[in-house]
Amino acid sequence: xxxxxxxxxxxxxxxxxxxxxxxxxxxxxxxxxxxxxxxxxxxxxxxxxxxxxxxxxxxxxxxxxxxxxxxxxxxxxxxxxxxxxxxxxxxxxxxxxxxxxxxxxxxxxxxxxxxxxxxxxx
Amino acid sequence: xxxxxxxxxxxxxxxxxxxxxxxxxxxxxxxxxxxxxxxxxxxxxxxxxxxxxxxxxxxxxxxxxxxxxxxxxxxxxxxxxxxxxxxxxxxxxxxxxxxxxxxxxxx
Numbered sequence: 001x002x003x004x005x006x007x008x009x010x011x012x013x014x015x016x017x018x019x020x021x022x023x024x025x026x027x028x029x030x031x032x033x034x035x036x037x038x039x040x041x042x043x044x045x046x047x048x049x050x051x052x053x054x055x056x057x058x059x060x061x062x063x064x065x066x067x068x069x070x071x072x073x074x075x076x077x078x079x080x081x082x083x084x085x086x087x088x089x090x091x092x093x094x095x096x097x098x099x100x101x102x103x104x105x106x107x108x109x110x111x112x113x114x115x116x117x118x119x120x121x122x
Numbered sequence: 123x124x125x126x127x128x129x130x131x132x133x134x135x136x137x138x139x140x141x142x143x144x145x146x147x148x149x150x151x152x153x154x155x156x157x158x159x160x161x162x163x164x165x166x167x168x169x170x171x172x173x174x175x176x177x178x179x180x181x182x183x184x185x186x187x188x189x190x191x192x193x194x195x196x197x198x199x200x201x202x203x204x205x206x207x208x209x210x211x212x213x214x215x216x217x218x219x220x221x222x223x224x225x226x227x228x229x
Contacts (some may be wrong), residue, residue: 010141035218037166045158045166047218062219095165106213108156110177112165 002026002111004096009116012086020081020116022096029077030054033099035109036070036081036090038118048094051079053102064090086120093117124148124212128221134229139200143224145193145210154214157186157195160223161206169208170195197226 004011008020022034036048050059050068056068079096094116097109125148133162135141152164155175160165168177170186173193183198205228208222 044223045160045211045220047211047220055226059216105155108168108171108211108213109158110168110171112167114165 002098003108004098004111004113006094006096006113006116009094009118011119011121013085013122014120016086016120017082017084018086018118020083020094020096020118022079022081022113024033024077024079024096024098027098030074031102033091033102033104034070034072035081035097035099037095037097037109037112038078038090039095039115040089040092043092046092050099050104057104059104083118086118088120091118091120123217124151124215124219126210126212126219126221128210128224130224131222132225132227134227135200136229137200138201140196140198141200141226142197143195143208143210143226145188145195145221147191147193147212150190151212151214153189154212155188155193156188156213157184158211159204159206160209161171166175166209200226202228208226 003025005023031111037057039098051070055072067085072079099107127146129144157170160166174186185196191198204215207225
């Protein structure tokens with residue numbers, strides 16, 4: 001059974017940093033790209049970032065480019081989202097999702113984790 | 123970025139009804155479109171990919187159609203579990219973008 005479990009969310013002050021983790025199981029982890037999607041309270045879904053199966057290619061939304069970094073440790077079946085210079089508008093539930101291919105190509109999200117809440121507030 | 127616009131934003135229907143949700147893209151996305159269902163407090167769930175392909179395990183009362191800039195999600199014989207929010211998403215080009223969502227409510 002495919003499972004994705006996010007962790008690391010919490011309350012952080014504006015300008016602070018947080019590192020989210022997405023631990024995966026039930027599939028050949030390094031064979032699939034992973035995506036981060038966020039959802040602000042009461043709002044819709046926003047794509048944030050992709051990382052390829054090998055970890056050598058990453059993509060970012062303009063809203064987080066230069067502040068967020070996605071990486072992965074295939075030996076631990078885990079993806080990370082390092083979030084720096086956090087702003088109030090980054091407050092959201094962050095989901096990781098599995099893609100259907102290793103490359104970050106035209107591809108949808110077939111399994112999602114349950115999400116972790118990040119709150120940026122003083 | 124490609125803008126995705128769903129209509130209606132809210133839809134009221136009864137168990138057993140057939141409903142249709144429309145998703146329009148600001149430019150062609152070919153058939154690189156997915157539909158997701160999200161229940162309150164839960165993660166999104168994939169329903170349809172490549173505009174009309176039904177994800178394994180999803181009931182056949184869900185169907186998708188369209189190409190280019192106009193797409194529809196149709197749900198036949200609505201069941202109580204179907205009352206949720208539905209999102210379309212284009213994956214033709216970065217940044218992948220979602221529609222604003224359609225909330226399907228019980229009438």
